[in-house]
Amino acid sequence: MTVPERQASALNYGNVVFTGASATAGAGLILDPRTSFRVTAPGSIAGDYAYGTASFGPVISPDNFGGSVVLGTDDVGASNDGCEPLTNATAIAGNIALLDRGTCNFTIKALNAQNAGATGLLVADNVPGNPPPGLGGTDPSITIPAIRITQALGNSMKAVLPGVTVGFVIDPSELQGADDDGRPRLYMPDPVQGGSSGSHYDTALAPNALMEPAINDSLFAAVNLDITPNLLQDTGWTLNGGDATIEGCDTGIDVVDDAGIIIGANVEATSKLCLSKAPRRGAYVACMAAYKNRMRASGLLTGRQALRMMSCAIKVGKPSKQ
Ligand SMILES: [Ca+2]
Ligand SMILES: [Ca+2]
Known part of the structure; x- marks a missing residue:
């Protein structure tokens, strides 16, 4: 690639893949079916978007997350940050609340959305970047699912509300963290992360892979290197056999x-x-x-x-x- 092509690829989150035959074969054995966060209406912003998961509340599934999006208002300070009880609970009830990141913990936003009757929560980032990081914090009283979306998507939604509907979709014919040809994605976040960009698999891979940027407690690397040996094989290494x-x-x-x-x-x-x-x-x-x-x-x-x-x-x- 040319220098400008490499520069563009370095920020092209979700669209840069590792093209080795062995890694593709390994991904097919290992990766889960693809789970996508999808904006289903209006058509102008419909599509699949990256999201960050929460460390509190239930695990996201197509069954527990979906419906119309309503912007939460609290009328104190930043009026859409959900750091105070929501004043538009009538509109929020039974729908997905959209709140802005900032001022208070994510768990406080989730509780205020939950108390207003929301069935789920979208937290729009307050700085640019893709993919959105997760939502940290713990609070066992939170029972609604929550995800973080990019600032750009939050702004797109706000521009066309009401009438935004979202949901999660599982596609059993595609792989989580791979492109439509089954090739595992590389981690190319925007902005660039030194030491991680381009030299790791995407955090979107599920189950988590050893060569994602961060260590996590679901790895079992003493006995399972998932698609790391495949990648090494594709780049010319020889694996011990027998x-x-x-x-x-x-x-x-x-x-x-x-x-x-x-x-x-x-x-x-x-x-x-x-x-x-x-x-x-x-x-x-x-x-x-x-x-x-x-x-x-x-x-x-x-x-x-x-x-x-x-x-x-x-x-x-x-x-x-x-
Ligand atoms: Ca506020
Ligand atoms: Ca992962």
Whole structure:
């Protein structure tokens, strides 16, 4: 690409993808069906838009989020920030409230929308940028779903209210975080984020991928690298193949499997760890048995794999005859 093309791509959120064949195949095995936030009317702004999820309230679904959008007013200070009780509850009730970011916590806005009878909440960002970050905070009394939208979309909605309808749509024929050809999206936010832009998968991928910009508690990278091995393969790296071995004994467990599963690599690493810290051979076998139990409890080893791994571990653990 030319320099201007690269500059444009660096801010082209949602439209830059990784074009490797292996990553595309891996994405097809791993990613969920696509869930889109969609403006369904009026036609002038209809379409799918990026959104940020909330750390409070229920998980968004097509069943709990949808309907007409009504701008919330509170008549104190910034009149659409929802930091005070809403004064247009009659109009809000049964609809999706639209409030501006700013002045108070997101949970306060959500509670004020909920108390006015809103079925859901859109928080429009108060600074430019795409995709919108999430909505932080916790409050177990919040029962309505909430998302954050861009300042640009908030402004577009305000310009055409009333008559804006929104909802969530699941498309089982497409992948979450991939384009319509199944290629995983790269993270190209506007503004550029140094160290993250272009060198990570998009945060839109679900389930979360190891190579998204932020660590999160749904990752399980000790045994599952999702589509990271695919990406490395596409860029010319060679993946370890074959079965995991323990001191030369074949466990029959693939080192790297489809969809980034690396249970065999985990077995090899754990065996080395158990050997390094075991004061005697019996302790090594006990260490491996405890590992086997953890892996079985997590559903990561089949019974047959566990048996074969332990028969190797017992061989390794036998006292030397010399
Ligand atoms: Ca206010
Ligand atoms: Ca994600």
